[in-house]
Amino acid sequence: MEGRATLLRTLLERRHQETHRAFCAEYDKTAREIDTRLIGSSPSREAFGRWMKGHLKTKPRADHCRVLERMFPGHTVAELLAPYDAGGCDAGRDRLRAGPGVSERRPDTPEAATNRRDLLHLGAAGLTGGLIDHALRGPDLFEEILDLRSIGEVRLDFLEGEAERLGRRVPPAEVLPEALMHLSSVRELLAQRQPAKIQQRLARVGAKLSIVIGEILFCADHFVLARRWYSAASRAAEEAGDRYIADLALASATLIPTYSAQPRAVLAMVSPRLEQAGAATPAVAWLWGLAALAHASLGERAAFERAMSRSREILGRCELDALQPGILSFQHDRREFYEVRGRADLGDLRGAEVVVRHVNDVYRADSNDSALVQFAYASALAEAGEAEEACRLALKALRQTPGRPGITVVVRAHEFNALLNAPATVSGEWRDALAAVRSPAATGLWASSV
Known part of the structure; x- marks a missing residue:
């Protein structure tokens, strides 16, 4: 042959x-x-x-x-x-059907091979064959299709509804194949010709789905890929002319330096946007909350108070309909977690306790957010020398987390453990519980950079 x-x-x-x-x-x-x-x-x-x-x-x-x-x-x-x-x-x-243009497949690089191997750890998500290629090649394919500036026939109502549904919670790994398949449909439709308004709506759907996929990968400890998906979401939001979704993509991407103890990188990412932000939206409130956390990590109490006040004020001005649950919005209870965490970092034990009492009445006891609040307060207690009570709260937080703890809980658990200088009566039990939880990946948050 x-x-x-x-x-x-x-x-x-x-x-x-x-x-x-x-x-x-x-x-x-x-x-x-x-x-x-x-x-x-x-x-x-x-x-x-x-x-x-x-x-x-x-x-x-x-x-x-x-x-x-x-x-x-x-x-x-x-x-x-x-x-x-x-x-x-x-x-x-023989008859060939005309199909949408799709970018050339690129040969694997060492980085791609590593990413492919890492993705196989998401076995519960059903990632096999072509789905792994979707996760690895998806951001590039999606952005290249956007660059073609072509549009097509759509099932917009269905796709928009699916993007909203998947964004109503912190998505588990099991929905990754579903999100990838919906985004595959969006890419194909973007490669066909349709009116510009429909092109914008498709790009908006693609941006939301990219945030969902990025969140799944972030929670599964795949930070390089998560950053790429957040970048693709930002690119699509710009194409759609949607400032709100662009802000959501920015806030989502900022979680990576936030959870890798890089407060100056956080401020470098959010400050330019906050200097020009005028509208009162949940996404802008989220960016102010992330800035507040960064200032608290740096020990900048006055800047923390200003940023947290802005976040609280903006949320208070938002329409109630905009304060939806999930990753495509920002809520009062999430802001209150940020406040507890910031006050704990600043050593404000009394201030953190006041907020925690209120938050405990709001959060579901089995949510990751509740565990994060407890870890924040436990950290403040540990720094104040109350190690036994701190370990009791930390144990409660770790055990109440539903299923396998997400990366945000894992990171906070290890940060809390680093604060325990002297063993307390319950510290042995705490460390046994921590030993059963995965450590942050060596190539993950601790080593990632923006």
């Missing part, structure tokens, strides 16, 4: 789909009909070139064969990749 143009090349040229980009578009569209896990498994540019020229020593892998034979009904893979014989080809029996 060497040396001459193949039947595959001839058929593609007749339909003006001989470029790698055009072929991948048709390949993904056909793969969706067979098995959605095959989406994104199209051949690399190098492999495609060998298919076109007949420079092959063995047949392609089974998944490629399945898709090729569905793309060209009536032809076997052996026929498609053999040198072209004009007398033996009835091109009229």
Whole structure:
């Protein structure tokens, strides 16, 4: 099978789909009909070139064969990749459907290989085959499609509703395949022509889904990928002209330096936006809350009070309908957690206690937010020398967390543990409980940079 143009090349040229980009578009569209896990498994540019020229020593892998034979009904893979014989080809029996443009597949780099290996740890999310490629290649594919500035037919109501539904809570890893599939639909629709207003709505949906995916990866300790998805969300929000979602993407991205003890990086990210922010939105209140936490970490009490006051004031001016639960908004109880955490960092034990008493009446006892509040107050107690009471609260916080603790709880647990200088009566029990919880990844928050 060497040396001459193949039947595959001839058929593609007749339909003006001989470029790698055009072929991948048709390949993904056909793969969706067979098995959605095959989406994104199209051949690399190098492999495609060998298919076109007949420079092959063995047949392609089974998944490629399945898709090729569905793309060209009536032809076997052996026929498609053999040198072209004009007398033996009835091109009229083959029909190709026009598909949306999809970016070329890029060869794996060492970083991509590492990311792929890390993603396999999300086994509970059902990430296999093409879904892993979606998670790894998704931000680049999405942004490149946006750059095409083309638009298409949509099921906007459904997609908008799904993006809102997935953003109504901190999404578990199990919904990652669902979010990736919805975003795949958005990408395909963005590659077709439609009115500009629909293009904007699609970009807005894509931005929300990118935030959801970024949050899942952040909570699963995949920080480099999470940062890329937040960046894609910001890019899509700009395309949609949606300042609010852009602010949400910025706040989400700022969680990475917030939970990696980089307060100056936090301020560098949020300060330019806060200097120009005028509208009272939950996202702006969130940015002020993150700034307050950073100032508290730096021991800047007056700046903390100013920023926290601004966050409280802005939330008070927001419409009630805007204060929705989940990751696409910011709520009073989350702001109160930030206040407890900040006051604990500043050593304001009395101030933290006042807020904690109120927060305990608001939070569900089994939520991550409740655990974070307890850890914040326990940290203040530990710094005040009340180690036994601090460990009691920390144990309560760790045990009340539903399921496997998220990365935010894990980080705060280890930060609290670092404050325990002298063993207390309950410290042994606390450390046994902590030993059963994963440590932050060496390549994760502790080592990440913005």
